[in-house]
Amino acid sequence: MKKLDFFLSKRLMIEQRYQALKSNQTFLRNVQKSKNPGEYVEKFVLRSYYGICFFFTLFSLLISAEYLIDGATGFKSFTEGQIGFVIFLYALVVSASSSFFFLSSLNSERLIEPLTIMPVEISPFMISISWFMFTGSATFFIIFPPLIISVFFFHNFLSILFGFLWGGILIFTGFSISSLIYVFLNSRKSTSGRKVRSGLTNALKLLAFIAVFSIFDLSLYFPQFVTYISPNLYGTVKYFIPLLGLRYIVFNTNPTFQTILYSSISTGIYVLLAFFLFVYSSSSITKLMMEKVNVTKSTFESAKKTFKTKSKRTALVEKDIKIVTRKMQNLTLMLLPLFFTLPTVFSIYATGSIGTLNASSAYLGLLSLLIISASFYSMQLIISEGDGLENLRILPVTNWDIIKSKLTTGLIIFSLFSIPIIFILVGIGILRITLDILIEIDLAVGYIFASIISLRWLMKKIPKDAMTVNFYSFNGSLGIIFLFAVTAISAGIFPIMVILIYTFLASSIFANSFEFLMLIFIFNIIALYLLTSRYER
C-alpha cells in the first residue's frame, strides 16, 4: 500500500462526510473558527466514528444481555451459539447494507470524478480501503461484546482470535457482496437495441438479485431452521458451515486439540476465500467507478410524449416513482426492507400453529414490515433526491408537500408488498376477508402515521441552506438506527396500548381480532388527525 493510495482513500472517506455536513451552520462555524480547518473536519469525522463504534457495542451488548438475563435457558442458548449466529449475521447484514449506501453515495456525489484525470496509478483497493476506514472497521464493534462475554464465562481465549477472524470474514464479505451486486447492476450493456433489451435485462437482473437474496433469506433467517439443523450437524462437517459452524469454532465451551485443529482449518479456508473474494470485488468496483462515473441509465420508454399538467401532488409522486424505478440502485434499495423482514413475518406464521394464528397475530407479524418500510423508504426517498433537492428549493413546494409526496410513494410501494402477503393468508384460510380489509386499512393508517413522524425528523435534519442530500446527511448508519427506533415507537405505540388495555381488562387479545384491530385503527386515526391538522389548514 503506497502512501498516496492511503491518502486518497482517506480523502474519499472524509469528502463523503463533508458533502453532507457542509451546509450545517454549526459545523461551518466551527470549521471557520479552527486554526486548521482540514484537521477540524478530520477530528469531527473521527468523533462520529467513535460514536458509531460505541453505539454498535451498546446495541450488541443489549442483544447479548437479553440471552443472559433469560436465566438457565438463555444461558444455554448463548452457549449453543445462537447468539453467535444472531450477532455475526447482524454484522454481515449491517456491513452489506452500509457498503451499498457507501458505494451509491460515492457515485451520486461524483467523488471519483476528480481522480479519473489524475496521472497516477489508482490502487484497486482505494475504494475498499476507504470503506474500511469508517464503515468496515466500525462494524467490528458489533462482534466484540459477545466474544468478551464468552471469554468471561468460559475462559476460552481462542474465542477472541476465532471470533475476530470470523468477524473479518463476514464483514469483508458484506462489502464484497454489495460491490459485486453494485457492479452487476451497473455494468454496461451493449448499446444496440438498447431500449427493448435493457428493460428485459433489468428485469432479469432484478430477478437474479431477488433469487440470491431469497436463498440467503431462507437459509439463514428462519430461527427454527437454525435450531433444527445445528444440533443435527455431526462429525467434522459442522466446522465448515459458515455462520452455523460458529457455535463450535468461536463459542467452543470445552476446547480440545481436535476441535481447535478443525476450527483452525475451517477458519483458514474461509479467510482465504473471503480474501480472494474481497480482492476480486475491490478491483471490479474500482474499475467500474473509474471507468464510468455517474452513468444515468436510459432504460425507459417515456410513454406519452406530450406536454401535460397534473395536480401538484400527483406530479411530485410521479416524479418520485420515476426517480426510484429508473435507477437500478434506487430500485434495489427499495427491495431491501422486504428481504430483511419477510423471514421474520413468515417465521411468526410458521411458528404459530394454524389454530392460534388469527388476524391479530397476522397484523402483528406485518407490523415489522411496516416499521422497516416506513423508516427505510422515508429515508431512501429523500436521499434519492440527491442534488435534485435544489429543484424543490426553487419551486413553490413546502416541506409538508414533500412529506406528503414521499409518504404517498412509500405507501404505494409498501402496499405492493403487504397486500399480496395478506391475500396469501386469506388464500390459505387463515383470515376472513372482512378482517383482511381491516388489516390493510390498519396497516395503511399505521404506515402513514409512522412515516410522517420519520419524514418530519429527516426533513428537519437537512440544513436550510443545503441544496443536496445524501446518506450521511442523517449521520449514516447511526441515523438509520435512530430513525428505525423512532418509527418503531410510533408504529408500535398503539398496538401496545391496546394490548395493555386488554391485559388490564384481563381478556385475551386473540379472543376478538375485530375489536383489536378496530381499537388500533381508532387510536391511529385520532393521532393522525392531531398530527396533520396543524399542517392542513
Add this chain to the structure above:
Amino acid sequence: MSFSIKANNLTKEFGNSTALDNINLQINSGQVFGILGPNGSGKTTFLKIIAGVLESTSGNVFINELNTNKDRDIVKKIVGYVPETPTLYESLTPREFLNFVASVRGINENKFKERAENFCNAFGLKDNLDEPIGSLSFGTKQKVAVIGAMLHDPEVLVLDEAMNGLDPKSSKILKTLLKDFASRGRCVIFSTHIMEVAEDLCDRLAILYKGKIITEGTLEDLKSGSKEQNLEDIFLGVTGQNQISEIVENLKEAMKS
C-alpha cells in the same frame, strides 16, 4: 403593474464568513438588472435570497410587500430562478421535467403546452425532449433549466450566469427574450462575467465586491463616474484588479524558472 424589489440591510453569513454585507439596493420592474463581481463576491448568494431559495441572516429583500424570508412560498410562485449549474433530475426527460415543473406550479395546461412548444422550438430542444437529462450536454441542460424558469411567465426572473454554455444562437434568443420580458413590465435580474452581455442587455448594473455593492447605476452613470470608457476597465478599476500586466509579467517569470 409596476413594482420594485428592495434589499434592506441585507446580510448573509455562512458560519462566520460574510457573503453579503449590509446590502441596500432597489430594482424596479421593467428593468434588466445586471449583477457583476469577481468570483466569490456574493452574486449567487444574493440571487438565491431574492428567489427565496436561501434565507438571509439579517435584513430582508422585499418584492413589493412580500418578504423573501417569510413569504417564501408566495415569492417562489412569482419568481423564476435559473441556478448557476443546472441540477435537474437526471433520470427524467426534459419533457417530463417541464411537465413536472408546470404541474407543481399549477400552470394552465393550454398555456403551458403553447409556451413549452414555443420555447423548445426556439432553443432547438425538440430532438432532445425525450432523452434522459443525465445524458444531455451541459448547454442543453442549461436550456431546460432556463425554459423551466420561464414557463409560468414570472414577475421576476432571476438568472445566475444563464448564458454559460449556450451556443450563439440560443444566447441571442435568450437575450432577446429577456429584453422582451422587461419591456412587458417584468423584472429580470441576472449575474454574468461576460462584460459584452452586461453592456448589451442591462438597463442598470451593480458591481459587488466582497459582499458589498461598490457601485450601482446605468451604464452611463458608471462611465461618467470613471475615467475608463468601457465596462471591462471600469469593472477592473473599481474592484482594484487593474494591475493585470504586472501579474502577467510575474507569471511569465515564474513559468520560466
